[in-house]
Amino acid sequence: MQDVTDLPFMRVIHHYGDPDYYFTEYFRVHPHSRLEKHILRSINEHGTGRPVFAQMIGESIPELVHTARELARHPVAGIDLNMGCPAPKIYKKNCGGGLLRDPSKIDRVLGALRESVTGRLTVKMRIGFDTTDTFAPILELIDKHDIDLLNLHARTVKQGYRGEAHYAFVKQAVDTLRCPVLANGNILSSRRALRVAAETGCSGLMVGRHAIRNPWIFRQIRQSFAGEPVFRPTFADARAYIDRLYHATRTGDCPERVHVNKMKKYLNFLGQAVDPEGRFLYDMRRARTEKDLFDVCDRHLMQTPRAPFPDEPHNGVIARPNCEGPAPQGGGGASGMSPVSGSSVPGLVPGT
Ligand SMILES: Cc1cc2nc3c(=O)[nH]c(=O)nc-3n(C[C@H](O)[C@H](O)[C@H](O)COP(=O)(O)O)c2cc1C
Numbered sequence: 001m002q003d004v005t006d007l008p009f010m011r012v013i014h015h016y017g018d019p020d021y022y023f024t025e026y027f028r029v030h031p032h033s034r035l036e037k038h039i040l041r042s043i044n045e046h047g048t049g050r051p052v053f054a055q056m057i058g059e060s061i062p063e064l065v066h067t068a069r070e071l072a073r074h075p076v077a078g079i080d081l082n083m084g085c086p087a088p089k090i091y092k093k094n095c096g097g098g099l100l101r102d103p104s105k106i107d108r109v110l111g112a113l114r115e116s117v118t119g120r121l122t123v124k125m126r127i128g129f130d131t132t133d134t135f136a137p138i139l140e141l142i143d144k145h146d147i148d149l150l151n152l153h154a155r156t157v158k159q160g161y162r163g164e165a166h167y168a169f170v171k172q173a174v175d176t177l178r179c180p181v182l183a184n185g186n187i188l189s190s191r192r193a194l195r196v197a198a199e200t201g202c203s204g205l206m207v208g209r210h211a212i213r214n215p216w217i218f219r220q221i222r223q224s225f226a227g228e229p230v231f232r233p234t235f236a237d238a239r240a241y242i243d244r245l246y247h248a249t250r251t252g253d254c255p256e257r258v259h260v261n262k263m264k265k266y267l268n269f270l271g272q273a274v275d276p277e278g279r280f281l282y283d284m285r286r287a288r289t290e291k292d293l294f295d296v297c298d299r300h301l302m303q304t305p306r307a308p309f310p311d312e313p314h315n316g317v318i319a320r321p322n323c324e325g326p327a328p329q330g331g332g333g334a335s336g337m338s339p340v341s342g343s344s345v346p347g348l349v350p351g352t
Contacts, residue, residue, distance in 0.1 A: 017219030029058025051077030078120025097157030110145035124151040130158040170200040190224035212269040236305035272313030
């Protein structure tokens with residue numbers, strides 16, 4: 001995740017229990033792009049012992065091919081192409097999720113990359129741009145170009161991060177493709193992971209935001225699949241995680257105020273599990289200094305240090321109101337959501 005899964009964050013996750021493999025933030029590919037040094041560090045210096053896939057985002061075929069070759073000189077488990085980013089400034093350039101509007105372009109991009117990448121070539125995508133009409137044709141292209149793994153975020157680009165993920169599309173991909181499929185989108189907890197794996201037959205799960213809220217999630221999922229008792233952190237554990245994150249992600253020259261603001265990006269997610277009224281989030285967002293921030297954390301998390309820290313967010317407590325809050329009128333919805341035909345699914349309220 002952009003600005004999140006950097007080297008310091010990977011090291012924090014390593015402490016609590018690694019996923020089976022990591023995907024980097026995306027490398028931006030454009031006419032004069034060079035591999036971003038800080039992302040390269042997460043490939044070369046992570047020390048987790050787990051494979052790391054390098055993700056890139058772009059639309060120019062020669063430049064994507066060039067970047068893939070450059071990346072292959074580093075110890076990557078594979079090269080991943082982002083076809084899902086919903087940020088308008090990205091998709092308007094036909095990069096990320098924008099590519100989903102043009103299957104013929106995807107055909108050319110994947111063809112060229114498949115010819116030049118000798119190792120694993122993987123794709124991260126969504127189920128469509130604003131409808132799911134291109135989903136089945138794009139799955140055919142994934143198969144045609146021998147993609148080694150598909151990470152499927154089961155929302156459209158226009159849905160952003162709002163509303164439910166539509167796992168029936170993951171099942172459709174599993175049933176159609178020869179390669180393994182990872183289910184992504186709202187894998188909130190080990191319970192949800194088990195349910196989605198059973199429902200879809202996916203080969204694995206990709207977890208994004210919920211690992212920021214709950215860094216124990218990979219360990220918990222592994223325990224659930226093994227039928228072992230699942231580790232339950234306490235509020236005191238969550239408080240210690242905040243400390244670890246604060247110190248691990250602070251660089252020497254970063255002013256306190258700037259770092260406190262960076263911490264708020266992580267705490268927006270963690271705060272979803274602290275209290276059902278969102279009081280922690282309210283107070284935390286107003287902190288200006290390190291002392292303010294830690295005082296708020298102590299006040300909200302250390303009243304009942306031994307109480308279990310919830311493994312799912314409280315209903316209605318929103319991490320990023322602009323991204324996960326209710327859709328603005330007339331925008332952010334999704335239509336045409338049936339996995340096979342593209343007609344609409346009863347009961348799905350667009351953009352909720
Ligand atoms: C802050 C942030 C940054 C993200 N950056 C990337 C990215 O660089 N590449 C990518 O494939 N997905 C990115 N995503 C999307 C996530 O990988 C994931 O698909 C999405 O959040 C849904 O999964 P989740 O419900 O487990 O978070 C990002 C998500 C967030 C919240």
